[in-house]
Amino acid sequence: MLKESDAVAVFAGGFGTQDEAFECMTLSQTGKFGPVPLVLIDHPGGDYWLSWSKYVDEHLLKTGLVSPEDPNLYTITDNLEVACNAITSFYQVYHSSRYVSNQLVIRLKSNLSDAEVDQLNTEFSDILVKGKIQKSQALPQEGQDETIDLPRLILNFNQRDLGRLYQMIATINNMGRLSAEDKAHPELK
Numbered sequence: 450m451l452k453e454s455d456a457v458a459v460f461a462g463g464f465g466t467q468d469e470a471f472e473c474m475t476l477s478q479t480g481k482f483g484p485v486p487l488v489l490i491d492h493p494g495g496d497y498w499l500s501w502s503k504y505v506d507e508h509l510l511k512t513g514l515v516s517p518e519d520p521n522l523y524t525i526t527d528n529l530e531v532a533c534n535a536i537t538s539f540y541q542v543y544h545s546s547r548y549v550s551n552q553l554v555i556r557l558k559s560n561l562s563d564a565e566v567d568q569l570n571t572e573f574s575d576i577l578v579k580g581k582i583q584k585s586q587a588l589p590q591e592g593q594d595e596t597i598d599l600p601r602l603i604l605n606f607n608q609r610d611l612g613r614l615y616q617m618i619a620t621i622n623n624m625g626r627l628s629a630e631d632k633a634h635p636e637l638k
Contacts, residue, residue, distance in 0.1 A: 451476065456536045457487045461497035477522045478515070480608050484546065484615055486539040491527040498525040518612025521619075541622040544599055549590045551578075553606040556599045557621065560584070565624045566602070573617045578605040 451457070451473065459470045470489065476482035489498040502525055509515045524535040544556040561569075561584065569582050582604045587597045602621075606614065 451482050454485060456485050456539070458532060458536075459487070459489050461491055461495065467501075474519075474522055478519055478611050480611055484543075484611070484618060486536045487523040488532045488535050489523055489525045490529070490532050491525070493527050495527050498527075516610065516612055518610065518616060521612040521615040538622055539618065542624065543618045543621055544596065547591075549588050551605060552603050553608075554585070554588065554591070555602040555604070555618075555621070556596045557601065558599065560600045561602070561621065561624055568624075569602070569617060569620065572620065573613065576604075576607055576610045576613045576617070578607050580605050 457473050459466060459473070473482065473487055477484065477487060489501070491497045491499070502520075505515070505520070510517060510520070524532070526532050526535070540558075542558050542561075544558050546553055546555045548554070563584075566582055566584055573582065582602055585601045585603045587599070587601065588603075591597070
């Protein structure tokens, strides 16, 4: 199910809910799933996920069991508008990604300027094994799929700092310029 998902919404529940939420986060944190938006949604005024987050902060973050950037893997809200925005904004410019050999190829809905790519290199050099983040067209190994015409960023991602990768995707989504058609249809991936 997760393999084909473009987003995950998790609502308050029992042990099964906790299990599924942690499994989604673990698979995201280890790069086995995603990147996709994961939204933890409470009922209006509820504190289920906020209390859960306090547990994560106290027992996982403070003790170094998860990285300080790992909370970037999910959004907590009790507002459906915020939840929907977390999903649609994730795909504002970012389209999808895949690995080609050891390089992460990030497909974009619109081009970034050279200055924007320079900014990404400045802000996110810590997640690179070597080299720089570079603009590219589709690589020959990617074949002929529906994303062939999309611009790309290629990087030698360390495959460890997924929370930072999610931060970079958020930065990319704030940079790109979208066409009027893309803005009119935010539900399109």
